[in-house]
Amino acid sequence: MHVHRTTTTVPVFQYINNNREFGKMDTCDLHLLGNSDENALKLSLQCAARLGYGVVAIGYNCPVQEKQGGDKNKVKLPNAPAAVKLDGQTKAAVGVQSKGFKQLSRVNMVLSEGSETHKLRQDNIQSYDLLAVQPTTEKMFHMACTKLEIDIVCVDMTEKLPFYFKRVAINAAIERGLYFEIPYAPAIRDSTMRKNVLSNAMALITLCRGKNVIITSQATKPLEIRGPHDVANLGLLFGLSEQEAKNAVSTNCRAVLYHAATRRNTIKSVMSLQQIGDLSGKDRWKVKAGQEACGMSIQEGGDPTEDEGSGVVAQSLEGSEGRAKTSKRRKSKSKRNSVDEQSAMKRTRQDSAGVD
Amino acid sequence: MVEFLSPKSKTIFESSAFIHKNSRHTSCVSDHYFNHAVEVFLPCCDSLPDAVQVSSPQRQEYYAVKRLPLAELTNAEFVSRFVKAGRLYVLSIGQHIDTHNVAAILPTGRLILSVNKDTYQELGLEGKPSQFEKPRKVTKYSVEVNLVAESFCKGKKNYERVQWCFKDRLDLTFDFLLAWQPNDPSQSLDDLGSFWSSKYECLRVEQRQHSFQMRNQSIPVIDSSLLLHRQHKSNQDASRMNGSSQGCEETQVRSCDAAEVYEWLGAVACQCDCSGASDSFVNTYRCPEPSQQVSSSVCHRWTGLITSERILHMLDALRSKVECSRMPWAALTVHGFTDSPVSWGSREHGFSKYGNNLYTFVIFPKEQRYWLIMGIGDHDVCP
Amino acid sequence: MSGFQRVVSKDTAEKFYLKVALEFENPDTRIDSVQFRALVSKALHQLYGETGASIPVDILRFQDDTMEAILRVSGRSLVKVWSALTLLGEYAQEECAIRVTQVSPHLLALAVDSRHFFQNLPS
Numbered sequence: 042m043h044v045h046r047t048t049t050t051v052p053v054f055q056y057i058n059n060n061r062e063f064g065k066m067d068t069c070d071l072h073l074l075g076n077s078d079e080n081a082l083k084l085s086l087q088c089a090a091r092l093g094y095g096v097v098a099i100g101y102n103c104p105v106q107e108k109q110g111g112d113k114n115k116v117k118l119p120n121a122p123a124a125v126k127l128d129g130q131t132k133a134a135v136g137v138q139s140k141g142f143k144q145l146s147r148v149n150m151v152l153s154e155g156s157e158t159h160k161l162r163q164d165n166i167q168s169y170d171l172l173a174v175q176p177t178t179e180k181m182f183h184m185a186c187t188k189l190e191i192d193i194v195c196v197d198m199t200e201k202l203p204f205y206f207k208r209v210a211i212n213a214a215i216e217r218g219l220y221f222e223i224p225y226a227p228a229i230r231d232s233t234m235r236k237n238v239l240s241n242a243m244a245l246i247t248l249c250r251g252k253n254v255i256i257t258s259q260a261t262k263p264l265e266i267r268g269p270h271d272v273a274n275l276g277l278l279f280g281l282s283e284q285e286a287k288n289a290v291s292t293n294c295r296a297v298l299y300h301a302a303t304r305r306n307t308i309k310s311v312m313s314l315q316q317i318g319d320l321s322g323k324d325r326w327k328v329k330a331g332q333e334a335c336g337m338s339i340q341e342g343g344d345p346t347e348d349e350g351s352g353v354v355a356q357s358l359e360g361s362e363g364r365a366k367t368s369k370r371r372k373s374k375s376k377r378n379s380v381d382e383q384s385a386m387k388r389t390r391q392d393s394a395g396v397d
Numbered sequence: 398m399v400e401f402l403s404p405k406s407k408t409i410f411e412s413s414a415f416i417h418k419n420s421r422h423t424s425c426v427s428d429h430y431f432n433h434a435v436e437v438f439l440p441c442c443d444s445l446p447d448a449v450q451v452s453s454p455q456r457q458e459y460y461a462v463k464r465l466p467l468a469e470l471t472n473a474e475f476v477s478r479f480v481k482a483g484r485l486y487v488l489s490i491g492q493h494i495d496t497h498n499v500a501a502i503l504p505t506g507r508l509i510l511s512v513n514k515d516t517y518q519e520l521g522l523e524g525k526p527s528q529f530e531k532p533r534k535v536t537k538y539s540v541e542v543n544l545v546a547e548s549f550c551k552g553k554k555n556y557e558r559v560q561w562c563f564k565d566r567l568d569l570t571f572d573f574l575l576a577w578q579p580n581d582p583s584q585s586l587d588d589l590g591s592f593w594s595s596k597y598e599c600l601r602v603e604q605r606q607h608s609f610q611m612r613n614q615s616i617p618v619i620d621s622s623l624l625l626h627r628q629h630k631s632n633q634d635a636s637r638m639n640g641s642s643q644g645c646e647e648t649q650v651r652s653c654d655a656a657e658v659y660e661w662l663g664a665v666a667c668q669c670d671c672s673g674a675s676d677s678f679v680n681t682y683r684c685p686e687p688s689q690q691v692s693s694s695v696c697h698r699w700t701g702l703i704t705s706e707r708i709l710h711m712l713d714a715l716r717s718k719v720e721c722s723r724m725p726w727a728a729l730t731v732h733g734f735t736d737s738p739v740s741w742g743s744r745e746h747g748f749s750k751y752g753n754n755l756y757t758f759v760i761f762p763k764e765q766r767y768w769l770i771m772g773i774g775d776h777d778v779c780p
Numbered sequence: 781m782s783g784f785q786r787v788v789s790k791d792t793a794e795k796f797y798l799k800v801a802l803e804f805e806n807p808d809t810r811i812d813s814v815q816f817r818a819l820v821s822k823a824l825h826q827l828y829g830e831t832g833a834s835i836p837v838d839i840l841r842f843q844d845d846t847m848e849a850i851l852r853v854s855g856r857s858l859v860k861v862w863s864a865l866t867l868l869g870e871y872a873q874e875e876c877a878i879r880v881t882q883v884s885p886h887l888l889a890l891a892v893d894s895r896h897f898f899q900n901l902p903s
Contacts, residue, residue: 067496092879095496229869229877232826264805264869264877270750271866271880277401278863283749284531291496292536403855406793406885412785419784433894461898490898572898624785660795663887667850669840679817680838682852700892734894751882753889772886779788 067095068269069294071147071171071193072222072257075099075122081262083125088263090142096294098145098171099125100259103160119165122146145298147171149195152185153178161189171301173222179204186214192301193255195222198241199234206248215253220297221245223289224259225267225275242279251285255293404750409779410655411769412624415716425756425769425780426712426731427705428741430503431488434732435708436666436698437715440616440691441724445608452707452714454604459576459702460590461490463598466570467500468563471508473551476544479589480506483579486704489571494736495748500571501738504578504705506545511738511745512538516569521562529747529776539738539745574702604701609668611696615688617661619726620652621761624768655759657685659770662728662757665696689725703731712758719760730757740777747776793855793885797840800865802847805875813842815872816849820861823868823878828860837861840887848881850890858883 073085082099089097101122124144148169150160153176166172173193176182182204185194194214196202214221223242227234246254256276260266267275269290276286413420435454439446445453469475470487479485484504492499499511510524517524517538524540526532548555563569577589590599653661661684664671673680708731719727733740733754740746740754751774759768771780802816811819817839824832838852853861865878882890 093493225867228867231869235827235867264803264875267866267877268879268881270883271862274859274862274880275866277859283402284534287495287749401856401859403792403858404796404885405790406855407788407790408886410785410787410789413783417783433897434892436891493895574898625787656789660887663797663889663891664840666888666891667841669850669887673838679813679842680840681836682838682840698891700897730888732889732892732894736895751884751889753884753886755886755889757888772889779790 067295068093068290069096069098069255069298070094070258070266070272070290071096071098071145071255071294071297072100072173072195072224072259073097073266074259074261075101075146079125084263085260085266086125086144088266089258092266092268094142094269096143096145096298098147100147100149100173101169103148103150145170147173147193149173149175151175151177152181154181155184158184158189161191167305170305171297172304177203179207183207183210186210186219187217190304191219192297192304193220193222195224196241196245198224198238199227200237202241206245208248211245211249215249218253218296218300220253220255220293220300221249223254223256223279225256225272226258226260226265229265239279246280251281253293254281254285254289255297256286256289405775407773407775407777407779408656408659409769409771409773410624411771412621412655413767413769415765415767422712422758422767422769423709425741425771426709428780429705429731429733429754429756430486430739431501431734431737432703432705432708432731433734434698434700434730435703435711436696436730436732437711438662438665438694438696438728438730439724440694440727441722442695443610443693445695445697446718446722448714448718449711452711453697454699454701454703454707454711455606457576457704457707458586458601458603459486459574460586461600461602462573462575462593463600464570465573465593465597466563466568467510468560468568469593469597470500470502470573471542471544471559471563473556475592476506476549478592479577480544482581482584483577484704484706485578486574486576486702488574488702488734488737490574490736491572492736493748494738494746494752498569498571499736499738500569500573502544503739503743505743506543507743508542508544509738509743510540510542510569512540514538516567519567521566522559527747528745528778529749537747541743576702576704578704578706602701604699604703606697606699608695608697611665611694612692614691614694615671615684616691616694616725617653617658617685618651618687618689619658619759619761621726621763621766621768623652624655651687653685653687655768655770658759658768659757659772661685662730662759666698666730715758716760716765719762720765722762724762726762727760728757729760731755740773741780744778744780745776747774749775752776793858795887796853796855796858796883796885797887797890798851798853798858798862798865798880799882799890800849800851800878800880802849803877803879804847804871809874810844810847811871812844813839813849816842819868819871819876820851820865822871823864824861827864827867832860832864835861850887852887855885 070089073082073089075082086097146169148166148171150173152158152160152174161172171193172191173195174185174189174191175195175197176185177197182194182196185191187210223245224238228238256272258266272290273286276289277283281289411421413422415422437449480502485502486504487502489500494511496513498513498516501509503509511527512520512524514536517540520540522540522542524538526535527537527539530537542559543549546555550556575589577586579585590601593599661671664682669682670680671682671684673682675681712729715727715729735748735752737746737754746752746754753772753774754777756769756771759770761767773779817837820837820839821833824835835857836854839849840852841850843849851861862880862883865880868878869875882893884890
């Protein structure tokens with residue numbers, strides 16, 4: 042069979058912007074505890090919005106099943122709950138900042154042994170925006186850092202750790218674009234937790250050299266949430282530099298969101314496909330620009346008849362999207378490095394070219 | 398115990414005279430485009446003098462336009478009717494310069510966009526990386542478009558590209574503040590409002606006022622010829638301790654230091670308690686010595702978007718007032734916007750912990766002298 | 781008399797000023813400036829011990845109706861005071877939160893806040 046198709050590449054961040062509406066470099070709090078009562082959650086969200094956060098993720102713990110039960114009616118992970126509605130006053134306060142306020146859902150899995158990782162393949166997990174794993178053993182920590190398809194490694198920092206952080210595992214996690222979470226609300230709650238959080242955070246930051254760290258609240262109520270600048274300042278206490286501390290509440294969180302989006306929506310975390318018909322009007326020019334750059338004629342009727350070999354086209358389209366003037370694009374060899382939006386490509390297939 | 402680096406701060410102290418041929422007071426005021434608040438402090442006054450009131454920004458109104466696409470501000474009709482026909486001040490609000498995109502049109506006709514990396518890569522216009530970030534980790538870019546350039550008109554490539562980038566590639570939409578000083582006196586700000594009123598939500602806004610009076614207050618005694626007598630903190634402390642040994646004891650007694658005055662003016666503006674004692678548990682701050690008691694003084698503040706022409710006007714009124722009254726001195730403070738992409742001229746402005754750009758004139762009756770104190774942040778270039 | 785003099789000081793800031801807002805779990809709880817100073821001491825003591833509690837902090841202004849305060853600290857102790865305030869969770873058996881709204885080495889700058897001014901524009 043002879044397949045004719047024209048393809049063009051569109052960077053994946055464009056796709057994310059269009060479809061999931063995040064990707065601004067806002068300050069984020071990627072963990073509000075969602076398993077508390079609904080009213081407290083709503084108040085916390087409103088508080089976070091008023092303090093200037095642009096993105097907030099609500100974390101839900103994956104229900105733990107009783108072992109001795111043994112029967113097949115397992116407790117299933119529910120689908121991601123809908124975003125909480127905020128009151129008009131908050132909306133008005135946030136609305137002026139014309140940037141909006143985004144709520145995301147995240148699921149936390151507490152894992153202790155390798156045999157439990159099948160839980161990560163549940164269908165419902167895909168309905169959550171972010172996927173975090175809380176390893177409780179050294180083996181699991183190593184596995185989470187090196188193998189699992191997740192976004193955030195969140196160790197329980199409020200207690201003395203039952204294992205040591207290993208540089209090998211941490212380096213692997215950094216290489217794979219995973220992020221470590223440091224919570225601050227437990228440090229507000231009581232003195233023992235404060236000591237543990239501080240010592241664990243310092244130990245972690247020494248090993249990861251300030252890279253790939255996000256600071257989240259893990260707050261259950263508004264009084265435990267602090268403003269983004271307060272949190273960045275706390276980062277200095279954990280041993281981050283000024284810039285790293287600021288990144289821990291802004292750019293690093295954004296990288297987590299990209300990582301999650303590429304994990305969920307793309308093929309092998311490198312490209313994603315979209316019908317040209319589904320492209321918004323604003324993006325169509327990219328298809329055109331791509332075709333022009335390849336010397337293909339553009340047929341307004343949507344019936345281009347020439348050219349085969351989609352792979353070739355995709356290759357030659359590197360840097361020819363009309364953006365070449367302003368951005369130098371390097372093709373990254375590492376497909377795992379998908380957080381870097383320059384290497385993450387989306388391929389758009391023009392189906393109208395069709396099959397002969 | 399852990400020690401942390403203390404953050405940097407930049408303050409510029411100048412002492413000069415308004416009549417000096419190289420005096421830079423005019424350029425300091427007129428190059429600082431986006432003024433959020435103006436504040437005057439007049440000691441020995443019961444109320445705001447009429448001459449100052451008349452020249453105040455009270456009657457200078459401005460517009461707030463909601464959700465206005467950037468393409469509207471760069472289209473040829475708008476440029477020829479407003480940008481080229483006067484001094485137009487446009488600044489986006491509600492967006493934070495450290496994390497979001499910010500746009501502004503300077504009265505010189507330049508559009509400045511301070512955008513983050515994502516937007517920059519999609520925008521398709523040439524810009525330069527922010528100078529406050531490490532060369533290989535740039536997350537902010539600044540794009541400049543000269544709206545009054547000859548090549549910026551319908552049909553020219555440059556114009557069409559800018560329009561296409563703002564309209565078809567990205568719809569950058571902001572809430573804007575606009576103030577306009579038309580060249581032609583028959584035109585007024587109303588034209589600006591009616592230009593869009595059918596399409597976008599336009600609000601005509603007045604400057605907000607705040608004023609308070611203080612009675613029986615101590616104010617610092619200032620000698621205009623002594624700007625700073627503490628080049629070295631340690632020396633100064635020592636001289637305070639053992640008095641005469643430095644030989645400058647007399648001058649120290651005669652006048653307060655500019656840094657002290659600057660702090661004190663801040664304390665007054667924030668309505669702080671200036672009656673602390675060195676043994677107080679709550680507050681040890683007090684008015685710097687030497688001080689004098691005055692029966693009444695006035696502090697008046699206007700807040701909104703104030704054009705630099707207004708401020709220049711007001712500075713002149715204040716100068717003549719100080720000269721012919723019995724005030725020992727008077728102060729005028731101008732606050733810039735935290736989230737403005739420029740501070741003075743087209744110098745880049747940024748935010749790290751704080752994003753101040755403000756200046757204060759302390760005006761003296763003698764020989765038309767003044768002090769100019771400029772306070773800027775870490776992410777700023779010295780003017 | 782010297783005609784023109786210009787001095788640029790760009791060292792580390794000698795003094796820093798913080799504008800903070802205090803919030804209690806019970807919105808009607810009110811304290812006075814002396815109690816507020818004690819609260820700041822408590823916060824410093826709980827995170828940095830005795831040396832922390834001895835850091836000089838001046839409460840330049842405390843409004844007991846809105847529970848907003850302006851603090852003055854030396855530049856060297858800014859990070860310490862700030863983090864101590866952030867990690868304070870309780871005072872006099874009541875949960876509370878201190879959030880820093882503005883920070884600056886220029887006290888004058890705390891008189892206006894352009895970031896929050898336009899949130900109150902009528903829509």
